[in-house]
Amino acid sequence: MGRAEERRARQKSARRAKRAAKAGGIRRFFTWKWLLGYVLGLGVLLVGAFFVLYLLVEVPPANAAAKAEANIYKYSDGTIMAKTGDVNRESVPLSKIPKKVQHTFVAAENKDFYGDSGVSFTGTARGLINTALGRGKQGGSTITQQYVKNYYLSQEQTVSRKLKELVISLKVDQQKSKDYILAGYINTSYYGRGAYGIQAAARAYYDKDVEDLSVAQGAYLASVLQAPSQYDWSAAGPNGKRLVKARWNYVLDNMVEKDWLSKGEREGLKFPVPIEPRPIPGLDGQAGYFIDAAKKELFKAGVNENEFEAGGWTVTLNIDKKKQKALEKAVRTELTDKLDPKKRKVDKDAQVGAVSVDPKSGGIVAMYGGAGYTEHWTNNATRSDYQPASTFKPLILASALENGSTTQDGTPITSSTLYDGTSRRPVKGSDTAFAPPNEDNKSYGPISVQKAMNNSVNSVFAQMAVDVGLSKVKNTAMDLGMDGRVDNGFDVRPAMSLGVMGASPKEMAGVYATLDNHGKKVTPAIVKSAEKGDERPQLPDPTNGQAISRGAADSVTSVLTGVVDDGTGQAVRQQGQAVAGKTGTSDDNKSAWFSGYTPDLVTSVGMFGEGEKKQVSLKGTAGGGRVNGGDFPAKIWAAYTEAALSGQKASKFDLDTDMGAAVKPPTSPSTSETSESPSSSPSSSPSNSESPSSSPSSSPSSSASSSASSSASPSGDADSPSPPDPSSSASGDADDGGILRRQQQ
Numbered sequence: 047m048g049r050a051e052e053r054r055a056r057q058k059s060a061r062r063a064k065r066a067a068k069a070g071g072i073r074r075f076f077t078w079k080w081l082l083g084y085v086l087g088l089g090v091l092l093v094g095a096f097f098v099l100y101l102l103v104e105v106p107p108a109n110a111a112a113k114a115e116a117n118i119y120k121y122s123d124g125t126i127m128a129k130t131g132d133v134n135r136e137s138v139p140l141s142k143i144p145k146k147v148q149h150t151f152v153a154a155e156n157k158d159f160y161g162d163s164g165v166s167f168t169g170t171a172r173g174l175i176n177t178a179l180g181r182g183k184q185g186g187s188t189i190t191q192q193y194v195k196n197y198y199l200s201q202e203q204t205v206s207r208k209l210k211e212l213v214i215s216l217k218v219d220q221q222k223s224k225d226y227i228l229a230g231y232i233n234t235s236y237y238g239r240g241a242y243g244i245q246a247a248a249r250a251y252y253d254k255d256v257e258d259l260s261v262a263q264g265a266y267l268a269s270v271l272q273a274p275s276q277y278d279w280s281a282a283g284p285n286g287k288r289l290v291k292a293r294w295n296y297v298l299d300n301m302v303e304k305d306w307l308s309k310g311e312r313e314g315l316k317f318p319v320p321i322e323p324r325p326i327p328g329l330d331g332q333a334g335y336f337i338d339a340a341k342k343e344l345f346k347a348g349v350n351e352n353e354f355e356a357g358g359w360t361v362t363l364n365i366d367k368k369k370q371k372a373l374e375k376a377v378r379t380e381l382t383d384k385l386d387p388k389k390r391k392v393d394k395d396a397q398v399g400a401v402s403v404d405p406k407s408g409g410i411v412a413m414y415g416g417a418g419y420t421e422h423w424t425n426n427a428t429r430s431d432y433q434p435a436s437t438f439k440p441l442i443l444a445s446a447l448e449n450g451s452t453t454q455d456g457t458p459i460t461s462s463t464l465y466d467g468t469s470r471r472p473v474k475g476s477d478t479a480f481a482p483p484n485e486d487n488k489s490y491g492p493i494s495v496q497k498a499m500n501n502s503v504n505s506v507f508a509q510m511a512v513d514v515g516l517s518k519v520k521n522t523a524m525d526l527g528m529d530g531r532v533d534n535g536f537d538v539r540p541a542m543s544l545g546v547m548g549a550s551p552k553e554m555a556g557v558y559a560t561l562d563n564h565g566k567k568v569t570p571a572i573v574k575s576a577e578k579g580d581e582r583p584q585l586p587d588p589t590n591g592q593a594i595s596r597g598a599a600d601s602v603t604s605v606l607t608g609v610v611d612d613g614t615g616q617a618v619r620q621q622g623q624a625v626a627g628k629t630g631t632s633d634d635n636k637s638a639w640f641s642g643y644t645p646d647l648v649t650s651v652g653m654f655g656e657g658e659k660k661q662v663s664l665k666g667t668a669g670g671g672r673v674n675g676g677d678f679p680a681k682i683w684a685a686y687t688e689a690a691l692s693g694q695k696a697s698k699f700d701l702d703t704d705m706g707a708a709v710k711p712p713t714s715p716s717t718s719e720t721s722e723s724p725s726s727s728p729s730s731s732p733s734n735s736e737s738p739s740s741s742p743s744s745s746p747s748s749s750a751s752s753s754a755s756s757s758a759s760p761s762g763d764a765d766s767p768s769p770p771d772p773s774s775s776a777s778g779d780a781d782d783g784g785i786l787r788r789q790q791q
Contacts (some may be wrong), residue, residue, distance in 0.1 A: 165221025334419020408588025604706025
């Protein structure tokens, strides 16, 4: 071998040795032992990091979106009237969800839910990898994880959110029961059609409450969660319908596998095609008035306003759907269809409010607040800025009977007691001079209380209020349900006898319902029940306590039947049906009323002249003349009551009284002035001096002089003594019966 070859061999050998040495150094770090150590070390590091993460991450409070719910308002029969709030969600306790419907969700999403630890590590790992690689949303989460994502976290797809979801899910599974988690999941998930939670979904897809869902319907709702927009039957294409049917079958097959559904029951199930989507009802029409009134009742009963407005409440109202439609139709056919605001300015000013009450339960079964909540914000049914006028007169008689009052000459006040019905006759025994005119300044001379009520004679009831005692009259009115605040115009003065204070149709419906309920207090309530989950606030009893004695209440009812049979309320007479009621028309024709009742239904209708920032006259409404209580209000009342009670047998009052028009007169003629007393009794037959006001001893001061009457009341009150305009009202009732009597001739 030459030198050159030897040198090349040495160089080659050196290179091989160098490579071998280098390779041996690397292998020292990649032996099987070393690799196992690396894996174990990484595992310990990850476990340690997870342990630190577990300690650092706390279960947060619920996110705002998960807690946001709609408030649901229902008619008395349970059908939905309206929903309020940005989110259509109504949470329900798990106890309301049928067990098999609960199982459909477990079968669809996580059939081992009841035995797992709350997380799927493989699914989470897969989700983390796909999220890190930007592959978007991936499945594999448990029900617990989905609940945590919906309730505590957000829908963002990030690694940090996934890790938090894992930790919180483990903690929630340890801290909460499976039922709690399942209820949370079912109530927070989105089902499409704007519905969050199973109750909203049950309504949206099947128009029923969750407790009425079948297992087949539950399986559809559990299926639609996977892809709400794609699986909504009404919007799905052929492929979407195929997929949701396959998903539905998958859910039911899993239920059979888990022994939650028998094979026989499974084979008998048919795919439950949901109804077509419908708009969510809101505040239009009368619903807005109902909701506003209901909220005020709930807040007054102690429900926290902030908590309520956060949503999640189901409020069932006493409103009866049939009666409500009947009331709205009556207002439309008897008044609003006849108005032409473009032709007559006064027609634009005419407002109507009405409240109808069940006297046994105290529930408001129908209410009319105006043209619509979004058109006329003031609720005419609850506004109390207009005078009830002569609908107040029965309260004076009720106070007289309740207090055992007498006239100023000592004669007991009953339906047959005679008074002087002379128009502008100065009231005697009053510290304040007062001499109100009767309608059209008509004088009646000696007249019984019954006929004075029938014809709404102001001079009689002004005197009676003083005879009873003005404070006593006010106390009785308040006991019956009127608002006695002075700032509402309820002053203790003779003018109050003409109903010059403010009152609402709701208030007067309560007063008359108390009379109808034999004196047991009725406070009209629009809310039947309210609940949020398992929370049910205690609401006051609408019928509670005896306001006045049954004898007094029944006697007033008996007298008020005469107003309908032979007085200003004849427009409401119905064949065979007992009716009691009273008309009212305020001064200057700014308001007109009819408040009346049958044994089963009480309704107060008020009509108001509402101008720009002031009350105006109703004269000329619908092209007519003066608007009386016996006109539009009575006609609305009659049309509504007839429709509301259709199909029911005519009823009679069960009265405990021996006086009034409802009591048959004695068979033998009386020696007293029977022409003035339609129903006399031994204790109430008047003496020869039938008018107590004609007795000199009954006038303690010179205030009885007619000249003193000029200080009676401010101009504009219904008791103003100024000469009446023959075409307009000058007193508490604008001859409500005159027009009606002419119509019947």
